[in-house]
Amino acid sequence: MKELYAYRERMMQHWEAAPSALQEASARLTAADWKHPCSQKAPTPHQALAHLRDIERDVITPCITRLLEGDAELPYLFPSWEAWLATYDPQEAPQNILEAYLALRAAEIGQVRGRVPIPWSIQGRHPQYGKRTLQWWVEQSLAQARYHLRLLTCP
Numbered sequence: 001m002k003e004l005y006a007y008r009e010r011m012m013q014h015w016e017a018a019p020s021a022l023q024e025a026s027a028r029l030t031a032a033d034w035k036h037p038c039s040q041k042a043p044t045p046h047q048a049l050a051h052l053r054d055i056e057r058d059v060i061t062p063c064i065t066r067l068l069e070g071d072a073e074l075p076y077l078f079p080s081w082e083a084w085l086a087t088y089d090p091q092e093a094p095q096n097i098l099e100a101y102l103a104l105r106a107a108e109i110g111q112v113r114g115r116v117p118i119p120w121s122i123q124g125r126h127p128q129y130g131k132r133t134l135q136w137w138v139e140q141s142l143a144q145a146r147y148h149l150r151l152l153t154c155p
Contacts, residue, residue: 008120008135012112015138018145019105022049025152026098034094038154046094048151051084052144053101060141061104067124067134068111074124074132105141112138 026049034046043051059076066074112118112134120135129136 008118011135011138011142015142015145016109018142018149019102021149022052022101022145022152023098025149026094029094029152035090038151042151045152046090046092046097047085047088048148049094049097049101050088050092051081052148053097053104054084054087055144056101056104056108056141060137060144061108063124063126063132064108064111064134064137064141067122067137068115068119070122072124074126076126077128105145108141 026045029045035044037044042048055078059078062076063074118134120133122134123131125131
């Protein structure tokens with residue numbers, strides 16, 4: 001059990017640190033950089049940041065909130081890239097996107113850390129992924145942040 005507790009604490013530390021890494025990466029981008037992808041097949045940094053914010057806002061935050069409220073039904077679907085692009089606003093200011101993401105993440109961290117002990121094993125049924133725990137949703141949020149951070153920082 002010690003290993004599991006240690007893993008969860010490390011996961012939380014990484015999850016809590018991800019917003020700062022995104023802020024730092026965003027601060028290094030020039031106005032022109034936001035519109036130019038790292039490679040032909042990659043989204044632009046602007047698209048990457050907006051996509052991360054929207055996944056967090058439309059799927060991850062509501063699922064974490066519902067789980068913590070005791071609701072086992074999680075109807076929030078991850079949209080396909082093509083479906084998401086249909087709603088994407090390329091004119092939205094990157095700073096506004098980042099601030100919205102940071103607020104979402106701060107609220108999630110507050111919700112999770114506010115539970116003592118954290119109920120890692122509570123489950124909800126998601127239409128795409130089946131039964132998933134709070135721990136899985138935090139892991140997904142962290143994985144999304146890491147993936148999108150790589151899209152902001154060209155190798």
